[in-house]
Amino acid sequence: MRKIAANYIFPVTSEPLRNGIIILDSENKIVDLIDTKGDFKEISNLEFYSGVLIPGLVDVFTLLSISSFSKIDFEACLQDDFAFTLKQILQEKENTPTSVQKGINQLEAYGTVLAADYFQENNHANQKQKSKTTFRDINLTESICKLHLPIAKSQRKTCHSLFINRIILEKFSDFKACENEMNQCCIGTGSLGTHDKLSVFEEIKTLQEMQTNLTFWDLIKWGTINGARHLQLENTFGSLEIGKKPGLNLLSNLDYQNQKFTSKSELRVIA
Template sequence: MVSYISASYVYPVSAAPLKDGVVAIDSEGLIKEILTATEAASKGITDITYYKGALVPGFVNTHCHLELSHLKGKIAKHTGLPGFVEQVIRQRQAEETEVIAAMEEADRKMYENGIVAVGDISNKLISKEVKEISGIHYHTFIETMGFNPVKAEEMIKAAVELKNAFLPLPASIVPHAPYSVSDELFRQIRTEGEKSNDLISIHNQETPDENAFFEHKTGSFLKLYQFLGLNIDFFEATGKTSLVSCLSKLSTAQKTLLVHNTFTNKSDLDFASAHHQSLYWCLCPNANLYIEDKLPELQLLQEANVTITLGTDSLASNDQLSIIEEMKTLQDYFKISFDELLKWATWNGAAFLGIEDHFGSLAVGKAPGIVLLEIVDNSVDNPVDNYVDILITGKIKRIA
């Protein structure tokens, strides 16, 4: 049975928004038709459920740590990344039942918040059962780390075993960050990933200490390694930023997500665009404010014309797992059109995860999830005919 829904605006993302557009869906949420108001009227369609707001595709969260959901409210804000990592290490251990219950609740909340797909960082198998029964599509990134090159073989063996244990769910082995992965481990991750052209995700320039470590071997990471009991006498500063230092260690054949990018500069962007053509840049603004109290230089990213996606990070560094809240924060701090934000939140993330045939846009033959956003027309700023700059109020309802 086909039902018809309409709203003040319908945003397919892959096409221009439709004022009072009509979407026909079946009982499984599969889109059968997308019509203008005129087309619907000419077909004599009258049994239409109308909503005030905008109908948009389900959101894609390209960076999450579901495993850390039990740390909600336990980690102090504005400590800087090294201090944050130390707190997580100290407090991460918990009863398995507590961890699973927190993950189940986080998964449920993400679904209610209109999220249909997630790129999730995992260090253990504990999230598999939650993902198997979830209404959300998950791609699991098996996060691998080990700064001591002697342990690279041991680390990659464990990562391969964990990836296989997640089957049949999609998963890939990825490096944690430039400062936590040795050259040898980078090499082995690349060798393993190139076998099936796996997706790559890596934390990038989340703190100024990351660049300081690579450029001069200074900064708070030295204290973190001391806390971890790691001898890093073997490491020599490269004199370059962390991104420039590590990008060549990643395969240009694999789609790669750079996460955070809080302290990425123009030279980094120029270098990246010249050396890797399959990069996606994930922003997690609420986590950036939580940990470093700093946001990325968004204008630089936009001027470089990079492909931007959105993520929530974890409940250890965020008060909620909601892409709409990430969009609101970006609208609060930067002048960004709703259309552009929505593309980051939907299509770009789906394209990175390779699921754009199913998610990321409202299109006939897809069941991408349909979300209703309560919106406000910004009538003060209407620079172009038929263009409405939308301000997000934050209220959300999942329609399909």
């Protein structure tokens, strides 16, 4: 058993716990979550970290085997029907198998425990099976992308997952999520042709620079439970709850007073 504590634990589906303690079994499944009411006391074999403990991150859009998909291609998908245009563009792209392991390594290093991988040919299943990251495979020859763009409010539907990242917000710069849409927004990256790093954490920090009204509590939800719900794996991932195995990341160097990330904010994988 590991007993882990921090200045704050953010379960995501409930309020942050000040000086909370989380207990993991040998398989990193949560067996207990203790609210100390802020009255922290040392116990044996306790690991204490300075910062905020959050679940592993969720990336709702990766193209591991198609690094030839560029930012220009991504931007072209934002001009019209996203799912249709994405499928059309990918049909013309060559697979780049050498990019797969690099992408997997980045997802793991930046604390992503669950990712949707879109492809035309599933020729990299073995590499994904060996990864610490769990993948939701989406074969675009058999299905379509069910993510939706943050288009004009009059056209948005409350049942849709809204796909957000920095490239999308550059296009839809007037987008502001209203209260009933905060649980719809989820974060994805893309390919190694659109991003230097497949990192939801880096996306989160950039999104806060672009939308200063958002707190880090808001954005953590976008990068965890919202994505897990979109991928229908919220029973395992996305929040810190007893019985789940969602991974554990530590965020440090935060501006607690203003609830913001800073240029020095960092992420460390704990479990």
